[in-house]
Amino acid sequence: MKFYKPDNLNELLGYINNLENKFYLLAGGTDINVQIKNGFINDEEIIYINHLDELRNIEDSERELKLGTLVTFAEILNSDLISNNFPFLQESLKNFASPLLQNMATIGGNIANGSPTADVLPLLLVLEAKLELVSSNSSRVVEIKDYFTGYKKTLLKSDEIIKNIILSKDKYHLFTKKLYKKVGARNALTIAKAAIACLIKTNNQVIEDFVIAAGSLNEFARRLYRVENYLIGKKFSELDYTEIETLLRKEITPISDIRSDKEYRFQVFYNLLENFLTV
Amino acid sequence: MKISFTLNNKKVSIDTEPTKRLLDVLREDFKMMEVKESCGEGECGACTVLLDDKPVTSCLLNIIHVEGKKVFTSEGLSKKFLGKLLIDCFDETNAVQCGFCFPGFLVTSYHYLKTDGEANLEKIKVALSGNICRCTGYQKIFESVMLACLRNDSTGGKS
Numbered sequence: 448m449k450f451y452k453p454d455n456l457n458e459l460l461g462y463i464n465n466l467e468n469k470f471y472l473l474a475g476g477t478d479i480n481v482q483i484k485n486g487f488i489n490d491e492e493i494i495y496i497n498h499l500d501e502l503r504n505i506e507d508s509e510r511e512l513k514l515g516t517l518v519t520f521a522e523i524l525n526s527d528l529i530s531n532n533f534p535f536l537q538e539s540l541k542n543f544a545s546p547l548l549q550n551m552a553t554i555g556g557n558i559a560n561g562s563p564t565a566d567v568l569p570l571l572l573v574l575e576a577k578l579e580l581v582s583s584n585s586s587r588v589v590e591i592k593d594y595f596t597g598y599k600k601t602l603l604k605s606d607e608i609i610k611n612i613i614l615s616k617d618k619y620h621l622f623t624k625k626l627y628k629k630v631g632a633r634n635a636l637t638i639a640k641a642a643i644a645c646l647i648k649t650n651n652q653v654i655e656d657f658v659i660a661a662g663s664l665n666e667f668a669r670r671l672y673r674v675e676n677y678l679i680g681k682k683f684s685e686l687d688y689t690e691i692e693t694l695l696r697k698e699i700t701p702i703s704d705i706r707s708d709k710e711y712r713f714q715v716f717y718n719l720l721e722n723f724l725t726v
Numbered sequence: 727m728k729i730s731f732t733l734n735n736k737k738v739s740i741d742t743e744p745t746k747r748l749l750d751v752l753r754e755d756f757k758m759m760e761v762k763e764s765c766g767e768g769e770c771g772a773c774t775v776l777l778d779d780k781p782v783t784s785c786l787l788n789i790i791h792v793e794g795k796k797v798f799t800s801e802g803l804s805k806k807f808l809g810k811l812l813i814d815c816f817d818e819t820n821a822v823q824c825g826f827c828f829p830g831f832l833v834t835s836y837h838y839l840k841t842d843g844e845a846n847l848e849k850i851k852v853a854l855s856g857n858i859c860r861c862t863g864y865q866k867i868f869e870s871v872m873l874a875c876l877r878n879d880s881t882g883g884k885s
């Protein structure tokens with residue numbers, strides 16, 4: 448296995464700009480090491496980035512919070528900046544993997560690994576997070592909703608890395624109720640069978656705003672716009688749950704070959720949503 | 727690649743593949759057989775060590791990551807006040823059967839005792855949720871850690 452350790456971010460970007468071979472960035476290593484063990488990574492080059500302090504800041508400004516890609520889940524769970532600005536994010540990630548893994552796993556690695564089950568994705572989708580992608584000669588900001596284009600396929604170019612995750616503070620405080628739930632076999636160390644994140648803003652029984660995202664139910668985690676469009680502007684009393692179920696079916700196509708499993712995942716998700724809207 | 731770090735309070739260095747797992751370096755190169763491998767995929771906690779005072783699974787860590795850092799294994803911690811206290815409590819509660827999981831539990835409980843230490847069952851369960859025991863059943867393990875918390879409290883949290 449070829450290995451490289453850059454001295455700083457610039458050197459890293461210059462290096463991958465000229466690299467022909469496929470490579471992996473070694474951040475927390477919790478995904479990569481399982482892939483190495485199981486023989487999914489062989490000749491690819493491994494580039495260590497966990498020592499690059501430029502990638503681990505949490506930067507606060509009036510309208511946004513920027514998380515460096517190397518921020519770990521333990522840091523997210525312990526950060527005052529996050530508990531002050533996005534308590535929902537902190538609360539929701541408490542069951543991430545296990546306390547041992549939380550000390551190593553990074554937020555950028557969770558996104559970049561590209562699994563439709565990644566815990567952070569439904570949360571970032573409803574928070575309308577943006578990703579700052581950099582290469583040696585470019586820097587661009589993309590919305591997380593556009594980042595995935597297929598199963599493990601993303602907008603990231605071969606010479607780019609994720610540098611920051613940007614959370615806007617503008618809308619967050621307007622939402623009156625929030626839900627995040629991942630359903631799995633047990634509490635700790637659970638890979639989600641279905642995950643739901645939604646935020647709602649209501650006023651006098653009218654749904655003024657609603658965002659919802661699903662994890663583990665499609666080829667990649669995504670927002671469910673049909674459901675959002677149906678709900679926004681309606682009164683709770685005029686909601687037609689058969690219609691909601693139909694729309695939801697159009698939005699989610701569980702990635703399992705086993706029919707019972709598909710139906711189970713769908714039902715779990717639907718029940719969580721119905722419960723959120725009715726209770 | 728040459729990697730230098732502190733292992734159980736001693737400065738050490740080793741020339742090896744940078745992606746070699748910390749687990750393998752500890753077992754093969756430093757003969758620290760107390761660090762166990764079971765799942766090899768981060769799920770069981772048998773391989774837990776302290777890295778810069780935080781518990782991590784050494785089967786998912788590459789040795790490059792340890793450069794300049796401090797590593798403690800259960801063996802190293804067993805010589806410290808809180809380590810000894812924990813071993814006594816595990817003994818008294820009969821929480822250890824085959825013992826395979828014990829080094830990992832010792833490291834994780836040590837960290838809990840050191841950073842929080844409240845005799846609170848719910849908190850202890852969460853703190854130990856990355857460690858699996860196939861024999862004892864967790865009740866006795868939780869009891870041991872509770873006992874250690876209470877005793878440590880009565881010594882005024884000395885460590």
Ligand SMILES: Cc1cc2nc3c(=O)[nH]c(=O)nc-3n(C[C@H](O)[C@H](O)[C@H](O)COP(=O)(O)OP(=O)(O)OC[C@H]3O[C@@H](n4cnc5c(N)ncnc54)[C@H](O)[C@@H]3O)c2cc1C
Nearest residue numbers: 472474475476477478479544553556557559565566609768
């Ligand atoms: C036992 C166990 C339990 C787990 N439980 C959960 C769980 O509950 N929820 C969950 O969501 N995940 C879980 N995971 C998966 C994993 O821990 C997470 O996906 C983690 O966040 C990955 O981050 P990392 O830093 O360890 O990634 P690494 O393994 O270092 O890298 C993962 C991938 O991301 C790429 N990458 C990393 N950083 C960047 C970057 N800045 N730019 C571009 N690409 C990058 C790498 O090239 C690599 O392909 C679990 C894994 C294990 C082994």
Ligand code: FES
Nearest residue numbers: 764766768771785
């Ligand atoms: S051997 Fe490392 S967690 Fe199981």
Ligand code: FES
Nearest residue numbers: 824827859860861
């Ligand atoms: S005592 Fe045997 S695995 Fe825990």
